[in-house]
Amino acid sequence: MPGQRPIAETERMIRAKLGDTPIRHEQMAMVGNIHRAAAAVRQHVENSVLRGSDLTWTGFVVLWVVWIWGEMETRLVAAEAGISKGTLTGVARTLESRGLVRRTEHPSDGRRVLLALTGDGEELMRSLFPEFNAEEVFVTGPLTDEECRRTADALRQVVVQIENHGEERRAELLDGAPPVPRRSGRRPRRAGSGD
Amino acid sequence: MPGQRPIAETERMIRAKLGDTPIRHEQMAMVGNIHRAAAAVRQHVENSVLRGSDLTWTGFVVLWVVWIWGEMETRLVAAEAGISKGTLTGVARTLESRGLVRRTEHPSDGRRVLLALTGDGEELMRSLFPEFNAEEVFVTGPLTDEECRRTADALRQVVVQIENHGEERRAELLDGAPPVPRRSGRRPRRAGSGD
DNA sequence: GACCTAGACTTTGCTCCCGAACGACTCCGG
């Protein structure tokens, strides 16, 4: 994505569109760059170290979580990997079909499912993670350790802000608004009445 | 995603798995937090200001690009929005079906397609963008303007690093490796031989 | 004009992604 326009001109165009409606540009630039950086890093890594093992970013993250923390319940894996449990079902299915993870029933609770790495999965992660970390070092190459720490800390504060106050904030914003559901999502099964 | 383990313990677990293989933890934390923050911000915004207009994050970004820069060729919109042109085709179709953008043929080059906002799209962005920016301000609430600037700058350096040296780096890494294609992707049409 | 090469958009195949609905199961009170 080499087409980024200079920031100064973007600000000028926004003013041209909105007149004097006040806009906070530092915050806008930061949010924009978070997404640009995330996409760029993800694609670089998928196209280098992960390609050879036919893994996606998410697949790798799930493997990583189970590798580090050992056999664990799927809902915890999803939380740790930062994906929804619905998504995890599909990702785990893919990884299972590649022979990298194994599902087990929970010994005492019939609702739960445990996820663990197979021998192949373990072996793969042992060789893959150092390569993955090398790419993390590459993409952050222009920054010092201290700058990485500071940036990581700032980003964590954003995550914490949303975790702590996001729900409340969304409730305020939707205060009294129509409870518009997503366009997507499963539809309830019709009760008997014909339409 | 409230399930984050403390960093110190994560580092300990990695050492337990890899022994003395050296790992750079600052870079690892930064890359991880980039993705966590990106996902958190995206979900917060989709579930607040975008929900009412039935827009996805990507849909909004595409609208934003066309709103700010005016009618432009699809490949430039894709580059500016940070998505592939294949993805843009679908997103533009969705937005067109909602009556927010309009496709026009290029006046002199029949291969190109121009994208522009409709009146509805223009009106929507005028009211939506300030709300969007307010959420950007909310999620970065714990940070000062100066910290936002610094963080945005660090993230930009990551993007630039990948833009400038990513291709070269990937070439080095894959040097002589089997040209493993993605598992996904269109398959060539079989030449006449049945399988 | 037929031919070729390059460029721009679209289609295709597979995966990811969320959130709501769902069914199976656990827990608890009666």
Added chain:
DNA sequence: CCGGAGTCGTTCGGGAGCAAAGTCTAGGTC
């Protein structure tokens, strides 16, 4: 033992998302 409330993983619906293949157009050469 039954039934309701709550939890857990899965299914489902709509939509990204990429890269490679495919289609169509532009512009040049013979």
